[in-house]
Amino acid sequence: MDQKVRVAVNGYGVIGKRVADAVTLQDDMELVGIADMASDYRIRIAAERGHRVFASDDAARTEMEAAGIPTVGTLDDLLGAVDVVADCAPKKLAAANKARYEAAGVKGIWQGGESHELTGLSFCAQVNYADAINRDWARVVSCNTTALSRTMHALHRQGWVHRVRAVLLRRATDPWESHINGTINTVVPEMKVPSHQGPDVQTMLPDLDITTMAGSGPFNLSHVHFAMVETTRPVSIEELKAALADEPRIAFVRAADGVVAANSVVELMRDMGRPRGDMWEVAVWEDSLSTDGREVYLTLQVDNEAIVVPETIDCIRAMSGIEADAATSIAKTDKSLGITKTFLPATTNPIAQASDSDVSTP
Ligand SMILES: NC(=O)c1ccc[n+]([C@@H]2O[C@H](COP(=O)([O-])OP(=O)(O)OC[C@H]3O[C@@H](n4cnc5c(N)ncnc54)[C@H](O)[C@@H]3O)[C@@H](O)[C@H]2O)c1
Known part of the structure; x- marks a missing residue:
């Protein structure tokens, strides 16, 4: 241009x-x-x-x-x-x-x-x-709303979502101001239900039935979400993985690789040499994806400093x-920026690799 x-x-x-x-x-x-x-x-x-x-x-x-x-x-x-x-x-x-x-x-x-x-x-x-x-x-x-929008859009555009319930564990403060604000040894639940993220997602996906609850804990890097999605029909884990793999800016992490907690995801970004350790993608734990035939369950991590x-x-x-x-x-x-679908491409299984070069039309 x-x-x-x-x-x-x-x-x-x-x-x-x-x-x-x-x-x-x-x-x-x-x-x-x-x-x-x-x-x-x-x-x-x-x-x-x-x-x-x-x-x-x-x-x-x-x-x-x-x-x-x-x-x-x-x-x-x-x-x-x-x-x-x-x-x-x-x-x-x-x-x-x-x-x-x-x-x-x-x-x-x-x-x-x-x-x-x-x-x-x-x-x-x-x-x-x-x-x-x-x-x-x-x-x-916001960071949390962006993460929910990306992941729920992946399911919503398939026509799978009947309703979403998500619980958000938020970081208490950002690293640069951790000497001023912060929380030690407690959890502070938000009294307002739904927390603002659910209604916020609906400003972009008005027909998505979503309710969120949130609280903050004594940590300063990243938020973690637990989402329970009632589906319009039984959705298999393979279908769920494929839908998430097909959506931009979502990448899988796996407990099987030792990425077992929020700090492991943070360390992985540092080891990848990301600037400031930033993760612009939503990290979804691939091996936590579950279903009972009525609902699908997702656990994900949001780098609040970078995702937006x-x-x-x-x-x-x-x-x-x-x-x-x-x-x-x-x-x-x-x-x-170097945003990827696969954090460890040389050693990751085919499903994630197959989608690595595929940026789908939203
Ligand atoms: N921190 C996060 O994790 C995060 C994530 C997503 C979105 N956001 C949103 O991003 C926005 C910025 O948040 P942040 O965390 O970067 O804030 P911050 O406090 O880290 O930075 C704000 C900056 O703005 C400067 N500032 C203060 N008053 C100003 C003014 N009147 N005009 C211009 N600059 C001024 C401050 O000196 C500071 O450098 C907010 O809307 C916040 O909700 C923050």
Whole structure:
């Protein structure tokens, strides 16, 4: 294509720094700069990585300069030079940025911490890419909602789902702020049922009958889900495996390989040399897939820090109108990041290998 989509990332935290890196890997996008209001090591590293740093406002710019961080300008300067802004500011605060984006005439993508109503479109690439084409506003759904959307879409598009019940064990806090927030030796159940993820999935799959319950535990890497899916007919394990293998961004892990717990999945990503140990795929335990003829049962792991990154890249592509086809965008994003269907391709059994090169049409 002739011209690259010019992208800003506003909020260089857990999600923003990963989105910024992913944008730089796309040959049809240009990262014009990142904006933030902090001036500690987290923003200094942005400058070290060669990103152009902009301050949220004049006061933040003064503080950044005082901390030795070279700034190019303020967020308003950055907005004047881009087509799309990926807003990765903290949840609930980010919505207030919309007026600035509107005034600047740029398109805006928010993350799952904001409400569906802010943009009117909640996004997961393989579910509703087409709905985002040429739109001005969208919201990439949260990490847990993305994982549920990918896995349940795999079953839903086969016409198998009667109803879904899922239980989510959430990480208590992110590693970078584990010295401030966190939970030790307890589990904190959410009192609200359904937890927000079920209704959130329904913003994209309105006819999916899903109820979620959630709680958080004393760990800071990844969420784990247990899903029970009542099916419209008996679904065999082989059919279930094939449907999951045919869906983008889902990859199997196996207890038989020693991947027996959340920490093993994290270690596997580190051993694979993934940047920051990131896992953009949903990991489904292949040897936990079960059925009693009435329901199928799945156990899966979500890297909350990474899973929404490819979705954000696809959302930029759809909203800017440079790629009309979901499968093409997904394949392009996956190739740039190294997203796979098989984590251990040289030593994995044929079913997973057969689907490795197969990015299906959503
Ligand atoms: N952390 C996760 O696991 C995770 C997963 C999926 C989605 N999300 C969503 O992503 C969004 C960002 O979350 P995060 O975890 O990356 O947050 P974070 O706290 O790690 O990072 C937010 C960054 O934004 C900066 N910031 C604060 N106020 C700002 C403002 N007004 N304008 C610009 N920048 C500002 C902060 O200094 C920080 O660098 C939220 O909507 C969150 O719900 C988070």
